[in-house]
Amino acid sequence: MILSFLCLLLLLALVKTFHKLWWTPTRIQKLMALQGIQGPSYRLIYGNTKEISNMQKEAMRRPINLSHDIFPRVQPHIHTWTKSYGRNFLQWYGPQPVLVVTEPELIKEIVNNKDGVYPKQRPSNFMKKLVGDSITITEGEKWAKLRKLSNHAFHGESLTNMFPDMIASAKAMAERWKNQEGKEINVNEEFRLFTSEVISRTAFGSSYLEGQKIFEMMMKFYPLLYKSFLKVRFPGMSKVFRTSDEIESDKLEKGIRDSIMEMVKKREQKAVAKSGEEEILGSDFLGLLLKAHHSTDEKNQISLNELVEECRTFYFAGQETTNTLLAWTVVLLGQHQDWQEEARKEVLQLFGKQNPKPDGILKLKKMSMIINETLRLYPPATLLRRKVAREVRLGKLLLPANVELLVTPLALHHDPQLWGQDAALFKPERFSEGVSKATKDNMAAFMPFGLGPRMCVGISFAVTEAKIALSMILQRYSFTLSPGYVHSPSQFLTIRPQHGVQVILQSL
Numbered sequence: 189m190i191l192s193f194l195c196l197l198l199l200l201a202l203v204k205t206f207h208k209l210w211w212t213p214t215r216i217q218k219l220m221a222l223q224g225i226q227g228p229s230y231r232l233i234y235g236n237t238k239e240i241s242n243m244q245k246e247a248m249r250r251p252i253n254l255s256h257d258i259f260p261r262v263q264p265h266i267h268t269w270t271k272s273y274g275r276n277f278l279q280w281y282g283p284q285p286v287l288v289v290t291e292p293e294l295i296k297e298i299v300n301n302k303d304g305v306y307p308k309q310r311p312s313n314f315m316k317k318l319v320g321d322s323i324t325i326t327e328g329e330k331w332a333k334l335r336k337l338s339n340h341a342f343h344g345e346s347l348t349n350m351f352p353d354m355i356a357s358a359k360a361m362a363e364r365w366k367n368q369e370g371k372e373i374n375v376n377e378e379f380r381l382f383t384s385e386v387i388s389r390t391a392f393g394s395s396y397l398e399g400q401k402i403f404e405m406m407m408k409f410y411p412l413l414y415k416s417f418l419k420v421r422f423p424g425m426s427k428v429f430r431t432s433d434e435i436e437s438d439k440l441e442k443g444i445r446d447s448i449m450e451m452v453k454k455r456e457q458k459a460v461a462k463s464g465e466e467e468i469l470g471s472d473f474l475g476l477l478l479k480a481h482h483s484t485d486e487k488n489q490i491s492l493n494e495l496v497e498e499c500r501t502f503y504f505a506g507q508e509t510t511n512t513l514l515a516w517t518v519v520l521l522g523q524h525q526d527w528q529e530e531a532r533k534e535v536l537q538l539f540g541k542q543n544p545k546p547d548g549i550l551k552l553k554k555m556s557m558i559i560n561e562t563l564r565l566y567p568p569a570t571l572l573r574r575k576v577a578r579e580v581r582l583g584k585l586l587l588p589a590n591v592e593l594l595v596t597p598l599a600l601h602h603d604p605q606l607w608g609q610d611a612a613l614f615k616p617e618r619f620s621e622g623v624s625k626a627t628k629d630n631m632a633a634f635m636p637f638g639l640g641p642r643m644c645v646g647i648s649f650a651v652t653e654a655k656i657a658l659s660m661i662l663q664r665y666s667f668t669l670s671p672g673y674v675h676s677p678s679q680f681l682t683i684r685p686q687h688g689v690q691v692i693l694q695s696l
């Protein structure tokens with residue numbers, strides 16, 4: 189009796205596995221092919237992850253000199269498969285079907301949808317350990333509540349109040365460079381310190397040293413997260429057997445959580461010591477999160493767990509992206525001395541040798557053009573992930589539920605049909621009459637910060653931070669790329685300069 193019951197259970201498990209690993213992928217592949225959507229064939233268990241990984245390794249082996257034609261290098265599979273199968277194609281992360289969409293009209297439909305048909309894709313186990321169910325992932329009322337909080341913390345008056353801290357961090361960085369004249373320095377490393385310090389100071393009211401422990405753990409976490417992207421594990425396997433990466437990431441997750449809790453307690457104790465009043469909790473992002481946590485209004489309240497997840501998310505989102513933006517801007521200005529000179533002239537006209545002012549930052553037109561062109565060629569965030577919540581029509585396609593949708597700003601930004609045959613060249617003049625003229629009103633042609641309601645909440649923060657840093661560098665130094673710089677854009681969590689950005693500085 190027990191034996192037959194066990195046999196029945198085994199049979200059911202086999203049927204379920206067959207259904208998930210073979211029947212469903214085959215059905216979806218056929219369904220999409222009937223609608224003209226082709227792609228690399230589904231392969232049992234792994235899907236196309238091995239091909240993607242091999243193509244990435246192969247592309248990274250090829251040197252590219254100082255070319256900005258980075259799409260074939262950073263996303264070789266998408267570059268190759270859009271050529272073979274068309275602008276939208278189907279690929280497989282294990283048994284998960286992924287529709288890669290590079291057609292602007294469809295992208296607009298996906299990211300602007302308000303019916304909840306295209307929610308964010310659920311994060312992998314590793315990603316969950318980093319950001320949890322935070323603003324970047326969650327949906328509905330919880331998302332609206334968290335978005336309101338961070339909108340308040342990173343815009344308007346709150347952003348203006350962050351100005352002195354951003355200036356102080358940029359000044360400290362420029363001071364560190366004083367004795368480096370004529371020598372090679374890796375500005376990518378410098379920008380890592382700078383962006384870490386800025387988010388620590390402005391959002392969490394702590395110095396870089398205090399946030400350092402958190403960043404160090406995050407830096408150790410990133411490679412584990414990146415490695416996990418193309419790893420397929422047999423369903424349920426992680427419950428039975430834990431890999432060394434999973435054990436390590438658990439430890440790091442706990443460490444980050446403990447450090448954030450320490451910071452939260454410190455802030456609460458300070459508030460109690462001062463007057464016991466809520467106002468003393470502070471007006472920065474951490475203060476706003478704490479007020480929401482202590483709020484008696486249930487609608488606005490957030491749990492302690494949610495508070496920790498938001499902190500983790502902003503440490504992550506607030507640093508890595510702006511770091512790479514600054515690094516690539518310096519590469520491009522190092523290569524294009526004429527634009528470096530133009531940018532410096534503008535900064536000196538507006539600020540002289542004085543610290544940048546908020547109204548002046550808004551007037552930096554040439555610098556905005558340079559930053560936009562950098563974000564076009566090297567968009568830090570390369571993949572936006574959504575899923576199909578229920579059967580839906582997207583353009584002329586009928587999509588079944590649970591298909592993942594992948595949008596890649598890199599493909600759009602490098603598309604000659606959208607940007608012309610010189611799409612891979614650095615030409616900030618494209619943006620001389622603003623973004624809408626540059627894109628001929630095709631919003632999806634330029635989307636470094638995403639589009640629609642889930643667009644980046646840190647745009648103004650990131651751009652202000654970058655403009656302050658660049659202004660204060662240009663006021664003090666001219667720079668050229670060092671002969672030791674090796675151009676190697678590589679896909680990590682963002683598009684990173686694999687070997688850093690080495691420049692030679694001259695004081696002005």
Ligand code: HEM
Pocket residue numbers: 323324325335338342501502505506507509510513567568569571572573635636637638639641642643644645646647649650
């Ligand atoms: C150059 C710098 C940055 C770039 C290129 C960038 C890019 C993006 C993109 C493309 C998205 C949309 C993702 C999607 O639709 O799936 C996004 C969302 C987000 N970004 Fe940024 N980001 C940058 C800086 C920042 C900074 C400095 C912060 C925080 C201070 C931040 C916080 C966030 C958050 C919280 C979201 C999720 C918003 C939501 O889902 O409502 N980002 N970012």
